[in-house]
Amino acid sequence: MAAAQPLPTPAPSPTAVPAAPKGSEDEMKMPVRRIVPYLKPVLPRFILGLVMGIVAAMFNAVWLPACKIIFAIVLPDSDGPPPLGQEFGFLGLDLNFADMLGLDPSAKIGLTGVIIAASFIPLMLLINGVLDYLNKYLLAWVGNQMLQDIRNDVFGRVLRQSPAFFGGTKAGELIQTVLNQTAVAQRNAVQYVQVMTSNPLKILVILISLFAAHPFFTFMSLFIFPLCLLPVMRLGKKVRKSGKKEEQMAGAMLTAMHESLSGIRLVKSYAREEYEVQRFVRANASMSKNAIRWQRASEMVGPIVESVASLGIAAGLVYWWAMGLKSSEFIAVVLLLTRIYPPAKELSKVNLLLQKTRYAINNVVLLLDREPDIQDVPDAKSLGRVKGEIHFENITFAYSKPNGEKLDRPALNGVDIKLAPGRFYAFVGPSGAGKSTLFSLILRFYDPDSGRVLIDGHDLRSVTQNSLRENIGIVSQDTFLFHDTIRENIRYGRLDATEEEIIAAAKKAHAHEFIMQIEGGYDAVVGDAGCNLSGGQKQRLSIARAVLRNAPILLLDEATSALDTETEKIIQEAIHELSEGRTVIAIAHRLSTILQADQIIVMKEGQVESSGTHNELLKKSELYQKLAALQFSE
Template sequence: MDKLKAFIRYYKPYKGMFFLDMFCATVLCGIDVFFPVLIQYLLDEVYGKRPDNMLEIILLSAAGLFVLYIIRYFCQYYITSWGHIMGARMEADMRRDLFSHLQKMSFSFYDESNTGRLMSRITNDLFDISELAHHGPEDVFISLLKIIGSVVIMLTIDARVTLILLGLTISIIIFTAYYNLKMRAVFAKNREKVAQINARIQDSLAGIRVVKSFSNEAMELSKFDEDNAQFVKTKEDSYTVMGRFFSGNSFLQGILYISVLVVGGIFVTRQVISATEMVTFILYINVFLNPIERLINFTEAFQRGMSGFDRFWSMLNRKPEIVDSPDAVDLQSVKGEIIFENVSFSYNDKNEVLKNVNLRIEPGQTVALVGPSGGGKTTFCSLIPRFYEVNEGRILVDGIDIRKIKLESLRKNIGVVQQDVYLFGGTIRENILYGKPGASEEEMIAAAKLANAHDFIMELKDGYDTFVGERGVKLSGGQKQRISIARAFLKNPPILILDEATSALDNESERLVQESLNILARGRTTLIIAHRLSTIRKADKIVVLTSKGIEEMGTHEELLKAGGLYAELYREGAKV
């Protein structure tokens, strides 16, 4: 019932369109049901009795039918066009709800989810749902009206023949219900396999450079063929079930015709019904069978749509792990003090990454995090903007537990420059302005200059309007990094996290980027995950983080003098 209510809720903004669609369906149905009645009248009263004004009655009947079919034309037009438009708008609403919900999910959700599968839910599933939203009520409504109208009129002609037809119809309904259950299962499998193929394609195309560099096209094709074969197998299963379903229904419908011919023929020979009434019965079988066929065809759309809605509904009901608390507040006049109090964290309650970490970072202080790979440096920084939630302890910003701060306010005051720079598939201008939508041209250019990016941008043919390609593929690593730094300059956050921002760059690019980062860090609380220890010698505090927790802490000189892990790493010139 909850699912049904949720589905019906999407009709609410379009109830005017929906009821007009149902009205047009009623008119269209009434005209179709009326046609055999008119034929019976003409056969009995006009062609049979041949009155003096026979031609006049025929012309009037034809004129009346012409008017009715004009009305039917406009009703059919509205149902086909605006009915589908209503479905498309509902699909857009669902897509927006799903996309909005996905935006709220935490990093841990995306750690476990595949982009291709999520894309399948946003595209394929929602299209099937929109088709169901449009055709479902309309098909059921029209079909029921036609069946009820036909049955009532046939009962007035002869109840016995009608009851025989109804008995056979019940067998069709039982047959349909049985295969409905079978089809729902196979269509659910089809959806899973489509999502699996989408995931495989997305993963392979996103990593196409790695594929080609290792000459592994054949291996990727082999993996794709395996998924593709599984998909074909589920399709074959579904079409086998559909074949039995449709052919069985076609056979049972043929039995209806045979029954009318045999039973009706017997009744005509015994003069229980007239030949005209027999013809009317045959005409009403067409009117009667049409909605049954419509309901049968609807079952396929229903199964696809409901399978899609099940997945859509389950996704919408997956609660974000990290949300604002009811008493959350906005950060005001941020100074940038950060305190870790007995913080512990593990991914999926396994492999504890941080254990009982305590650290105080003063406002405006630059703190470098160093240590072996897997020591929890990136995790440490990811906890501050609440990309993940601490398992134990708490983190405070300006004396406020970050769980008591609104997420939007917290993250607006934290800038992150990552090693793996992500640029959106637009222009350089759009990517820099992402840091502060609505910023002026002067502000954008000033940010680019501070990031040492303005000069190379102006050398490009289209300047700031240069298209960067997917993930910034048309730019070098250093250029992408400087654009991301310009984005951070434009945001102008009081707290800055630099996550190995120069580790993948050549010496010249690293020098330019490091200059930009040094300027960016001025006057801000800055956390640096170090790549080269030589770049953090001037940090106010260096924290050596390992799987055991904070092993050492102090300035560059203090840690060298202590002769511990930092001194060892520094002497070896290790990259950490």
């Protein structure tokens, strides 16, 4: 039969999307542009947070004139305390405070006046602190909302990837990206916005005030400051590798922990607890080492900036003494000058923040932008409930290498099989013959390289994946159960099932009896991956889940190969009840479980070697004869 032309499908994405070249200006622009849409739902609070930061920065404009007034009152010069009527240029305005307050201009300031004047300093700090708090709180709230949305989308994007993606990616690294790297990107991005919105304006406002009042003193105090930029920039280059390595080692640590816990029975069976502990310890030590390097570089910035600041202030002090200027003005100017260095210190760490954020945000964006290899075509139709006719039409398929190239040897080569609805089919053959690959193609985990897979005459590439899989129930050898109650594990087959339907499914799967014997019954928690249950019990819950799904196509992937004879008999009875009226396709190593199949298909090296009933194959298939001889020799 000639192969039909396949429908066009989206080109598969590569396993890894290359990052921008090192040092490229677009290296951060692309990820930032990708994340900007997450800002839109929280834009009002974001703008309000920026406004609070700007107001806090502008508030610094009142510091110098206000402090000059306060210190002129509290620290009078030798010619006596100034009268209340003394005029000060306040923000460019010539204001007479005595007239404004209705006081005697010639009055002298007493203790009460000094206390009132001095109290304005903590009041101004309080106002500035409230504004800073609102700025940081609002931006942090925005960041957390964005983190929640980004994390949800990243996890959703991960789950929508095809199996080929998971085959080449460690689960621990995915967990690291979804949980930790999203948080790193959010935390540092929020800090970056906080630093860059208010701090430059704070410095600008303070510098304008200082230069307007005493330009040469300001220059003397700040001219050394640029000298600290060079070591800070060099620290940024060194810390980039440490930040990237820290995130990589965090992924390795999560991988080690995930694998150890997932395979805890194997670990304990081989007494490999210490080996796994040491594997975790090595990854943890490497991560901590790189984290310390980054922290060391980050904490060096403060002393560098403060040391430079102290030199500038010392130089300014000498100049002030030489010029014989008033002490009250000097204290006011120095107090304002010292307010430059906290925002300057934060700005000096921006480069370190960017280096720390770059690796994390790139990984997050790579996942957000990664398209699944298998996608619905734009005009894909909902399949509806099918009869269950399946046609593998001249199928050829080869798996891919990690670099995306196809393996030379195909897993399936020219397979052409038609399965009638409502019948029982079994696939047998040695390992690597292509049996499991056929299951993957039915579920559309992969698309064939040539040929088509049709259900009820519909090319699987022309229908939505969800509607396809709603028509398929699965019972496999490796039963997976969630760390949840028995009820919820059965309900996973159909989320809107009622309590009565769940119990009916359990009864049909021969599971109700053992469930009622367990403490808690349907509310009993099965443990991680069902560790509190036996293999047969887990298998019966898997069958109950398939019963509840009530799909017209049932896939049995060696469902009884790991069970004892008695349990196998119970499972076989449950499967027999489940199979009624459905198209059943089974992969079996135990030929005793498929003797009653309507048709047995023998696979060898990706091709159909023969097909027929058990008795027919005993006569015409040499491979089947060997398989039967091995199992029925006794």
